[in-house]
Amino acid sequence: MTSKKNLSERDICTQYIVPALKKAGWDIERQVREEVSFTDGRIYVRGTSSARGSRKRADFILYYKPNIPIAVIEAKDNSHNVGDGMQQALGYAATLDIPVAFSSNGDGFVEHDRTGSSGSVERTLHLDDFPSPEELWQRYKTYKGIDTPHQEQIASFDYFYDGSGRAPRYYQQIAINRSVEAIAKGQDRILLVMATGTGKTYTAFQIIHRLWKSGTKKRILFLADRNALIDQTKRGDFKHFKDRMTVIRKKKIDKAFEIYLALYQGLTNYDEDSDAYREFSPDFFDLIVVDECHRGSASADSAWREILDYFKSATHIGLTATPKETKTVSNIEYFGEPLYTYSLRQGIADGFLAPYKVLRVGLNIDLEGWRPEEGQLDADGNPVDDRLYNTKDFDRNLVIDERTRTIARKVTEFLKKTDPFDKTIVFCVDIEHATRMRQALANANPEEVLKNHKYVMKITGDDDDGKRELDNFINPEERYPVIAVTSKLMTTGVDAQTCKLIVLDSNINSPTEFKQIIGRGTRINEEFGKRYFTIMDFRNVTDLFADPDFDGDPVMVKQLLADDELTEADIHPEDEPVVDEETGDEIPFGDDKPEVTYDRPEIIDGGGIVAEPLPKIYVAGVDVSILNERVQYLGANGKLTTGSLKEFTRTGLLNEFRTLDDFLSRWNSAEKKKAVIDQLAEHDIILENLLDETKKELDLFDLICHIAWDRPALTRRERAEQVTKRDYFTRYGDNARQVLQALLEKYAKDGIENIEEMKVLTIDPFKAIGTPAEIVHLFGGKEAYQAAVRELETEIYRMA
Template identity: 60%
Template sequence: MDKKKLTERDICTKFINPALAKAGWDMHSQVREEVSFTAGRIIVRGRLHTRGKRRRADYVLSYKKNMPIAIIEAKDNNHSLGDGMQQGLAYSDALDAPFVFSSNGDGFLFHDRTGLFGKTESTLTLSEFPSPDTLWELYCQYKGIINLAARTTVEQPYFDDGSGRTPRYYQTVAINRTVEAIARGQNRILLVMATGTGKTFTAFQIIWRLWKSKQKKRILFLADRNILVDQTKNNDFKPFGQAMTKVTNRTVDKSYEIYLSLYQAVTGNEEEQNIYKQFSPDFFDLVVIDECHRGSASVDSAWRQILDYFSAATHVGLTATPKETKEVSNSDYFGEPVYSYSLKQGIEDGFLAPYKVVRIDLDKDLQGWRPSKGQTDKHGELIDDRIYNQKDFDRSLVLEKRTDVVARKVTEFLEQTDPYQKAIVFCEDIDHAERMRQALVNLNPQRVKENRKYVMRITGDEQEGKAELDNFINPEERYPVIATTSKLMTTGVDAQTCKLIVLDQRIQSMTEFKQIIGRGTRINDDYNKHWFTILDFKKATELFADPDFDGDPVKVYEPKGDDSVVPDDEQGELEPVTTELPCGEEAEGYAVEPGETWQSDDTKPASWDEDNKEKSKRVKYVVGDVEVKVIAERVQYLGPDGKLITESLKDFTRKQVKEQYATLDDFLRRWNEADRKQAIIEELSEQGVIWEDLIKDVSKKLGAEPDPFDVICHIVYDQPPLSRKERAEQVRKNNYFSKYEGPSKQVLGALLDKYTDDGIEPIEDMKVLTIAPFSSIGAPMELIQAFGGKPGYTKALKSLEDELYRQTS
């Protein structure tokens, strides 16, 4: 046998698999081959999308299911033994597997990241591959899992109902690290996972393994939104069955093992409202806190008192946005995260939706507006004489025509894309959300006539709108389409099909910004939700440029003595000091008690009642006759590096393409040699080329749609572009079809028509022969045989493409 002639797959089958089996590895339960562990980054092309390449490991070895400990990267025998090592180490980083092997069939190069095997890298023969027990012992030593009880906990299997739903790779890492930390005796644990990455499912698997192994016997799951508790109980936590209950604000039943509770249901200003004290302090041995960056993060919050009461228990905090300010710190309480999975990584892996930003600047926002001397507003209030700008609008001063302009731009966007795509409009406060609802209703009379719920205000103060929240987030419900809100929908709302986020709210808190962006990051294949757009009217998306946006926040918490003064927080990060409710809209049915202290007047609802008798003295001026205009509108794109492309799209495209094809000749050579032109189009998409807008731009000049080939030649290399129609007519004028006859001539003519209408992609897919007009010419096999078989058809298609792209003077 000549090893040099064997493929990589042959090397795996004939040499690596026998070595594993001989070492004692179970090839069915412990060894997985060709494991794709990411979904492939979503690449948007116009209204369509495709996915980039998935990351795939040749072998993932697990001692128990979903507990990876080793990676093997295989190469054919024309490579050296260690050629796959660096690739294997990269997979090891992602999968958290400390043992990495590379092989070309002659043996193994072994890289030990634990430092316990001896040398960091050593060469092994095929017969020297370590056994499962050997690597598992080293793994447990490395992780500090020493005693039998800890080993039993770590080896407890995941929940598996046979449905095929298994944790994604990053969920597996989060679960394993948490379970291992608890098995070692760590009692404060923080998990940071971007919105939409499955924190609740991850929490379920952690609790399941700890509960089943009897490491933890009574567990409390805490959340601060009723909808979060109900979603958790009815969905991810459902397998707990009769062992689980939801705590209400009545007497508790202590016969259950899994308790789910809303903070507000078990706490209150009066002692009798503190239902949690009906449990003894040592009743729970595990407390899991969802969205732990919120109320419980503050030391002097009443919600923190629950954690302090059950301080003997292990506490696991879950959040997408850990909070680090001078007053509030997640890491001070929980310690550094045992695992973080960011929005950027989620988008790169293809588990989260990418986004496009449309920044819209209004003249009064940038230039400001000053009232004339003695000017009063619509209600006769004398307007303070000063310059009002973006930070004032809809907070202390309302320009009614500004609201109309924003609503008009939102309506135009929906009409140009999809008027029934779910959209959330984030406003400054409840009053602003109501005015925005009215403006959108007036601009969409036909849609509202079809269904009055086309636009709904969904805020915490109004039951009719709040009752529609479930319908808004339900993909199967068409209405409401547009939700105007302020705070209620910033977090915990699983809006899987939301394709448009509108920011008409001044956002200074990075935590809040991340939460709002998270409303659009979920993917839903069944409803064609793969990306989303952000319409930004208040410069909020400038926070994308902040290094903290996609990194772990730096700890700046400064513990205070009892006599210290709480400083003003210019970034708006402070939680309310004396109330459990982060903001007025988030009470979820619990009344906001008068007299509670808020972080600033700006967060008070418009109907705030200081003493149950008088309205707040804060005045909001309303001016109806000031014109407002759009003075700038620009689109920013999410680049392949996870950053927004802020330079012109043309300049960015030139730079990206020329990095790969320095000259026009380089590009033409690659294009003409490619068996599939679509492959080059997809490669450029992965590098950040935004075809939709580039094609739209060149189309304006041509008056017809160009081929992507012409887009690149024109924008990158300054060549005059041709439309697809012009290229097709050029082929016909050259009498190209004269060498064909009968069905073959008909097929090529139809392919050229298809190219004119839809571009290069469909004609490169042989499935095109199954649809009209090809189906009327003959069956697919008959059409292929007209060219003498598949090789002849492929050759004729390549010849047609060569003719299409032949350079002309």
């Protein structure tokens, strides 16, 4: 009989832990899940390609009901001590909001009780003494402060499940459970902060469904401020409400439904006598969910806030990726501290959101400023004011045609190098700027535009044709439009799953608006090859990434200040697009006069504009060129690399390998060199990025030695030629020699990691030699073939 010490970790789980759970009364089919992966694995960008890191996986998660995890178990084989898995288990428990963690090696359990209700923080248990489901449920209720049977009935009500296999991700589950539990305990204002692309609407649906089905909330209102958000919600996550749901349109009030979707603008006319929401009694709704609550309703004196005040007896839940916290406006003041925050950084680390790289492009006139020559005239023949103009002026007060064309050419050049059909959003200063940029991009891509004029589309609030193409742009199945040029309309609420390039040519000073824009690229769609995206920045907007509060916890900063202490920016924040009262669409600056902009647009209750229009100055004949370009990559710490990529990589390598001998030992002992490369990637050392920058076909081995220890570097072709000169292949028969020579050529072209997998034998030129089975047979079997490949690798690095 096999000794317990020789059993694998999986054997320990099957033979000891599962029987202990059964004996304690756990339903193995319904309450116990084994090897639960709860993240997708961070995506690492490798030059123009990408790879996923490993997922976080718990050995066991125990559930009281399918939607309520109450314990986690980390198993180790019997060569470990019984408590060796505890720190790992506690890390998972903290992430998953689970109160009790266990470690086991098959001899027993060590229990860590985060509730404090078991009398001690940690204790050792015999295999036969594992707690029952009811005992751990009692501890969960203590942990969550669930005191009464009524609270328990609400908090434990089931999720919606339609049999499709879709279930909430771990962070959605936490947000849903915390919200339902808080409402069960009587909390009536809730704020959930979840990064764009993490499924806020799906989370809201599950909260609503549980409360509605349990009878806790009978009539629910979902509020948004864009038609696109309402339509997207009705067709998407809320579709399961079917005929119990309606969309409120002005003058179409039907009180026979239970789930209502509405635009703020559809409920108010800014006239107390005709406001549509007053058709309902103040206590009509039990629950109101406010989508993108950082927008209109954030301000205490807005007409939109009056809707929430009118239905003040209802529970209000605010959803946002970017809570609004300024000296005069505060989401936290109204909703309270966030009940749960899931940040962009965490979403990227978990692999649920796409990472980004930044290409910063410096134009000469942007970096140095532009001053008109003496007596220079504008396009209308008027003299241009003699002063130094910079990016704050360009396209807002002063238009330089050559600047627009240079940016269009750079965007086109990038797409041609990657994929001309990568979905792209270009953010401009205003609608007039977007109009010119669309034309410049069309002229820069004549072949594509002649094939289909929708290759480039302006999608702004004033353009009905463009707005009609918005659904096609965000639909992965539709090829056109490819490039969407906008100003404010697409900053929020646009589910662009396959957007791979975001171009910033607008002066964005608001972290809120910037974060919303970045959110257009953070969705992942692996079916269509979308794993990461690029931000092309012409205006140093990505400096906002360096703001320590960019992806931190929201903090209320509103203060009760005297009027003379408030700045103009406090009173008239510029990060809110002006929207139409009827549709929620962006109002173009100057309405029907696109050639006119506003020096300072003001927002009054989400509606009208008060400002004196200033005409733009148009000049031509200016020398515009690109002075510098800089690529920045997102690190595992959530920060962009600073300094040169070479120095960043060198520092990372020297942290990983203390000496050259340390590196050589690990490289030579690795059964597959790809394992070393992948391990470096998980520590944020992406060698392919540096290869792209050096533009040389260096072997990754040589690149490491050269960057870290200044050793002379050979190209892959040079290493392959050295192997050929040594007559290494003469020991093999003709057919086996042909295979090895083909592998060497594959290495010279594509790198060492591309010859280590058996699947290489399924492509040319190997298909002409035989099937993989036939090729392996030439060497005397699979093990002999793999030994020959390892020997070939030894020859490749022999001179090292």
